[in-house]
Amino acid sequence: MSRLIKAGALVLRARRLGEKDKLLTLFSPEIGKAGARAPGACNVKSKLAAGAEPFTFANFLLYRGKSLYTISQLEVKKSLVGIRGNIRGYALGLYMAELVEKTVEEGEAFPAIYRLLAECWHLLNEQKGDGDILARFFELKMLDLLGYRPHLDNCVFCGQAKAPFYWNNSCGGIFCGNCARGRTRMALSAGTLAFLRSLQAMPAGKVIKMRAPTGQKRELREILRHFLGYWTGIESFKTQDFLRKISDE
Amino acid sequence: MIFSPAITRLIEALRRLPGIGPKTAQRLAFFVLSMRKEDVEEFAHALLDAKKRVRQCSRCFNLTEEEVCSICRDPRRESTLLCVVQEARDIYVIEKTGQYRGLYFVLHGALSPLEGIGPEELKIPRLLQRLQEGEIKEVIMATNPNVEGDATAFYIAESARPLGVKVMRIGFGLPVGGDLEYADQLTMSRALEARREMF
Numbered sequence: 001m002s003r004l005i006k007a008g009a010l011v012l013r014a015r016r017l018g019e020k021d022k023l024l025t026l027f028s029p030e031i032g033k034a035g036a037r038a039p040g041a042c043n044v045k046s047k048l049a050a051g052a053e054p055f056t057f058a059n060f061l062l063y064r065g066k067s068l069y070t071i072s073q074l075e076v077k078k079s080l081v082g083i084r085g086n087i088r089g090y091a092l093g094l095y096m097a098e099l100v101e102k103t104v105e106e107g108e109a110f111p112a113i114y115r116l117l118a119e120c121w122h123l124l125n126e127q128k129g130d131g132d133i134l135a136r137f138f139e140l141k142m143l144d145l146l147g148y149r150p151h152l153d154n155c156v157f158c159g160q161a162k163a164p165f166y167w168n169n170s171c172g173g174i175f176c177g178n179c180a181r182g183r184t185r186m187a188l189s190a191g192t193l194a195f196l197r198s199l200q201a202m203p204a205g206k207v208i209k210m211r212a213p214t215g216q217k218r219e220l221r222e223i224l225r226h227f228l229g230y231w232t233g234i235e236s237f238k239t240q241d242f243l244r245k246i247s248d249e
Numbered sequence: 250m251i252f253s254p255a256i257t258r259l260i261e262a263l264r265r266l267p268g269i270g271p272k273t274a275q276r277l278a279f280f281v282l283s284m285r286k287e288d289v290e291e292f293a294h295a296l297l298d299a300k301k302r303v304r305q306c307s308r309c310f311n312l313t314e315e316e317v318c319s320i321c322r323d324p325r326r327e328s329t330l331l332c333v334v335q336e337a338r339d340i341y342v343i344e345k346t347g348q349y350r351g352l353y354f355v356l357h358g359a360l361s362p363l364e365g366i367g368p369e370e371l372k373i374p375r376l377l378q379r380l381q382e383g384e385i386k387e388v389i390m391a392t393n394p395n396v397e398g399d400a401t402a403f404y405i406a407e408s409a410r411p412l413g414v415k416v417m418r419i420g421f422g423l424p425v426g427g428d429l430e431y432a433d434q435l436t437m438s439r440a441l442e443a444r445r446e447m448f
Contacts, residue, residue, distance in 0.1 A: 013363055014396075019268040044394075045424045050433035053396045079435045084399035087360070087407065094362045238365040245367035246404075 003064045004072065007031050010117060011056045012097040016042060022052045024071070025101055026060065029111040033104050036062060036069040048074055055080040055093060055121060080125035087246060089124045092131045095239035096120055096138050102234050103146055116141050119204040129208030132217050137199045137207045139224045144200070148172075148231040152197050155179055163190050167223060169230035192219050256282070308379075310355040310372050312337045320353060327351045329386040333376065333405065335359050335393055343391065351389070354379065359397040360404060373405060380412050387415045394421055 009028035017023040022041040026034050041052035051058040051074040058076045062069040083093045100117055104110055120138045124131060143149055151173030154161040158179055165174040166185035174188060195212060202210075212220070229235055252260065256278055263274040281289060305311070306318035313319070320326060320340070330351030334340055337355050356371045368374065379385065390405060392398035406416040422440035423432055432440070 045427060047431055047433070050435045055396060076433050076435065081399075081435065084396055085403050087400055087404045090396070090400045091362045098363060239362040241365055242360075242362035242367050245369065 005031070005062050005064060006059065007062060008057070008059050008077070009034075010114065010121070011052065011054050011058070012101050014038075014041075014052055014054055020046075022048075023068075024052055025097075026069075027100060027104070027114060027117065028060075028109075029114045030109060031062075032107050032109040033101065034062075034069055034107065035067070036060070036071050037065075038071045038074075041071075050079065051076045053079070054097060055083050055125070057118065080121055082125040082127055083121070086127060086131075088243070089127060089131050091239055091243050091246065092135045093121055093124050095135060095237060095243065098237050098239045099139070099142055099228075102237075103142065103232055110145070112145050113142065116145065116204070123204060123208060130211060130217075132221070133199075133210045133212060134207050136217075136220050136224055137202075137204065137210075139228060140196070140200050141204075143224075143228065143231070146232070148227075149200075150196075150227060152193065152200060163193075164188075165193055169227050172231075186223075188223070189216075189219065192216055192223070195220065196223075305355075309353050310337075310357060310375070311340055311353060325350070328384060330389070331379075331385045331387070332389045332391050333402075334391050335398065335401075339391065351387075352385075356392070356401065359392055359401040361397050368404065371401075373408070376405065377408055377412075380409055380414050385414060387417065389417050389419060391419045394419075 007026075007028040007030045009026040009031075011024050012027050012033075013025040015023045017037060020040045020042045022038040024036045024038055026036050028034065038048045038052040040046045041048040043049065046052075048071055050056075052071075056076060057078040057080075058074045060071055061073040063072050080093075083089050096117055100113060104113060116138065120134055123129060123134055140150070154174075155165070155176040156171050156173045156179075157175050160176045160178070162176065164177060165188050166177070166180045166183075167174055167188045168183060168185050171183070174193065175183070175185075195210075195216065198210070199207070225240070259278045259281065260271070260274045263269055263277050264271060269277070281292075284292075302314045303312050304314070306313045306315075306321055308317050308321040311318045311320060315322075327350050331354055332343060332349060332351055333354045333356060334343070335356055335358060337357075340353050340355070343349050343353075354372070354376050356373065356376070358366055358371050360366060360368065360371070380388070388405075388409065390402035392401045402418055406418075409416050420443045421436065422443055423429070423436060429437075
């Protein structure tokens with residue numbers, strides 16, 4: 001098998017490696033998540049410099065090593081420079097990258113997640129719509145693709161479809177008042193449930209039209225944060241801490 | 250163990266330096282052992298002395314041996330112009346050009362959500378405090394031309410907007426001595442955006 005491979009990929013993360021190199025985390029529909037060394041990418045004259053950055057779509061020529069790829073050549077297809085000009089959009093884009101980085105195994109090709117991330121990054125780059133709602137959409141779709149889709153249609157126990165509904169992470173979705181007896185539960189407002197259902201059903205292109213009051217956005221964020229933490233086992237995200245630091249809330 | 254404990258300790262100490270791998274660390278360790286005792290003592294003394302004396306300037310956070318660095322103390326410097334850089338070593342690069350006569354401010358890093366580095370971990374609150382004092386009229390954001398550097402520059406520009414300070418970004422373009430055919434799309438588009446009249 002040839003040790004030189006061609007792959008289109010998104011750059012999830014770039015870290016400095018030694019004096020002038022960078023260590024990239026690539027996410028490709030062909031090779032999945034992979035670490036790649038970009039030799040000399042910190043040098044201003046390097047041909048790899050412009051592509052060795054997060055929010056970049058590029059075609060890579062990679063040399064397969066024992067544990068890492070080494071980038072031989074790259075051709076930038078699209079660099080999402082619009083994200084850089086908005087600190088919240090920048091942090092949300094990196095939050096999506098961190099979520100992918102932490103939930104997808106190395107070398108596991110996942111074209112659906114690749115497409116989802118590419119679409120959401122494009123929307124952030126265009127600065128259309130509400131970035132926070134886009135992040136919630138991304139979380140819901142990621143949960144779906146990872147096999148943890150929250151059940152939002154009716155009661156997870158008896159199938160009853162009448163409100164009010166309650167929420168519990170371990171139940172995997174909503175349940176009715178009758179089934180709530182004796183269970184740890186969290187009240188879920190009808191508005192928030194309707195919003196979650198809409199997000200779960202819609203394609204990425206329609207999310208830019210969605211709006212929600214600050215209180216509801218906070219409720220959505222908390223519900224999905226706990227649900228994600230419970231099912232993926234990831235306790236914290238550095239990018240979420242960063243978002244809290246720059247947030248006015 | 251191949252080497253004596255003292256040599257192993259020296260190799261391990263040298264490996265902590267950036268860009269030094271195990272082979273280079275071994276080579277340097279054996280070089281140190283071949284040096285004259287006085288030279289090794291001078292070398293060790295220089296390391297300790299620099300670590301003991303050098304600190305951050307209380308005005309700009311450049312590295313200095315005084316309370317306030319020589320650039321901040323220089324009365325010939327333009328005191329209304331401030332160049333913001335990520336690291337103290339960036340000052341040296343700009344000073345070498347001989348083109349800039351204003352003051353500096355060192356952030357000691359860039360915003361990095363994935364590393365958990367927010368504004369409070371950098372000197373950004375101190376920078377905004379300094380801009381509030383009112384003496385600075387123009388700020389040049391000379392953070393690195395990458396995603397983190399750009400985001401840091403935009404964050405500071407946004408935060409400084411209510412203060413009425415003019416915030417500029419250093420120019421981007423093609424490196425001197427390169428060929429156009431090797432330029433990437435982003436660099437080329439930024440070079441076109443920053444085009445200037447020749448006469």
